[in-house]
Amino acid sequence: MLPGLYVHVPFCSRKCPYCDFYSISALDLIPSWLRGLDKEADLYAKDWPGPFDTLYLGGGSPSLLTVNDLKTLFEVLEKFPLAEGHEATIEANPEDVTREKVKFWKSLGLNRVSLGVQSFNPQWLNSSLARTHTVEDNKAAIETVAAEGLNLSLDFIFAHAGQSPQEWAAELDQAAATWADHVSAYVLTPAPGTALGRALAVGVAPKLPGEELTSELFLLTGEALAMRGFERYEVSNFARGGAVCRHNLKYWHREPYLGLGPSAHSFDGKKRRANTSSVRRWAQALSSGRTPLEFEETLTPEQVRMEEIMLGLRLSEGLPRELVKDSDKLADLIKDGFLAEVGQRLKPCPKGMLMADGLAKLLA
Ligand code: SF4
Incomplete structure (x- = not known):
């Protein structure tokens, strides 16, 4: 069983109101994040000689990284050899996807794009989720990835205030009609600390669907996608033609993975570790030769x-x-x-x- 490699790219152009992943919009910290990764790679390269059969660039918004940022990142990652036939995913926001970028990702060996389309309905995309990209951006990004022949996964969020089962089914139909062979669909459940969570708590955001409608939408997701050849292989994940996400399966199968970057998690088969969720604290710890951990545990x-x-x-x-x-x-x-x-x-x-x-x- 070969391990997986995860890199957390904690940068986004702005914070989405429902998001509780660790991300910041201080893009001027990218150089210090890259220097930190280099040190962190040195710290773990000996104990994690690889080869790794999955690589996952997650975030945050890895698609924000420039050609030069990615070149530096992949020089760092040379310390972790990849196995032949590996899966290498980059998470991307539709507004970042250009033909040149996708060609460059491909030249680096990335072979799978996880595209955060979130919705094909402008009402949910731009008001409920307050995303800045448009449905047209979604379509253009899908076509661009398809034109370069990379494997494609589409990320959705559903169960918006006022969303009907018919509307959601129509979005799923649209997803299934694309090049994508993988769909991730998550119920909108804003954590209390997020802007949307706070707005819901004080009643200034429209109430989200109750348990009954959410269950209906959840069950409908599996049924609608099954009709188009997608199999639900995990609560929120669907694949057709066997195109499961091999990297994420490692988490659910309790297989080893190494996580680099602030807030990244690692598991070596016995011990779980989590990095501190702050670029500055993480980079400072690495500069002073310490492991940038927030917690470490061995399960009984x-x-x-x-x-x-x-x-x-x-x-x-x-x-x-x-x-x-x-x-x-x-x-x-x-x-x-x-x-x-x-x-x-x-x-x-x-x-x-x-x-x-x-x-x-x-x-x-
Ligand atoms: S782009 Fe993704 S990671 Fe960044 S704030 Fe929005 S939901 Fe969170």
């Missing part, structure tokens, strides 16, 4: 079992039956249509996936 065997249950319930392939000890609770969940027992495995049914976290608590 019981915690590992619980984590395997929690992650397995997110995946259509499910989890080994032997992980679950409470047979009575399990029998109830099977009877109520949340889980199916298939051979030696427990597989979540669509309505089980909808409440994967709740089921994990019941079965832990």
Whole structure:
């Protein structure tokens, strides 16, 4: 089992109101971030000799990086050899995508673009999500990636205030009619600390759909995409023709990955580590020869079992039956249509996936 390599690019032109990823708009810190990555790479290159079979540039907005930034970044990443046939993804915002950029990404060996289209409906895109790109930008970016033949994943957010199932189904139809062979679709759930979370808390943003409509939209997502050949392989992820995201599967399979950059996480098979979520603190720690960690933990065997249950319930392939000890609770969940027992495995049914976290608590 080969490890994956993640690089967190923490820069965005502005903060989206629903976003709680670590990102900043101080683009003048890019040079210090690149110098920090070089030091961090030196710190880990010996213990992580590779080869890595996935590379993921996530963020933030990796597509903001210039040709020179990316050249420097890929010089740093030479310390981590990639295996033949690797998957290499860059997250991109539609407004950043140009033919020249995509050609350059391709020349670096990037072979997959995860495009944050978010919606094909201007109402959700520009008012609910306050994104600056347009539906036309989405279409142009999709065509540009397709013209260069890179694998394409489309990222969506749904369950907006006032969104109807018919409107959402129409967006999914549009997604399935494109070159993309992968779709990620997330329910809009702004964290309390975000601008949208605060606006909802004080009642100045329109209320989001309740549990019943959100469930309907969630189940509809799987059904609409299944009709176009996409299989739900994880709660929020769909692929056709086997085009699953190999990098993200490492997280759900508890396989090793090394994360570089502020707020990046790593897992070596036993120990989990998370970097500090501040470019400045992260860069200062590295300059003074310290690891830029916010936390580090080694799970007990019981915690590992619980984590395997929690992650397995997110995946259509499910989890080994032997992980679950409470047979009575399990029998109830099977009877109520949340889980199916298939051979030696427990597989979540669509309505089980909808409440994967709740089921994990019941079965832990
Ligand atoms: S572009 Fe993406 S990472 Fe950046 S603020 Fe918006 S949602 Fe967050």
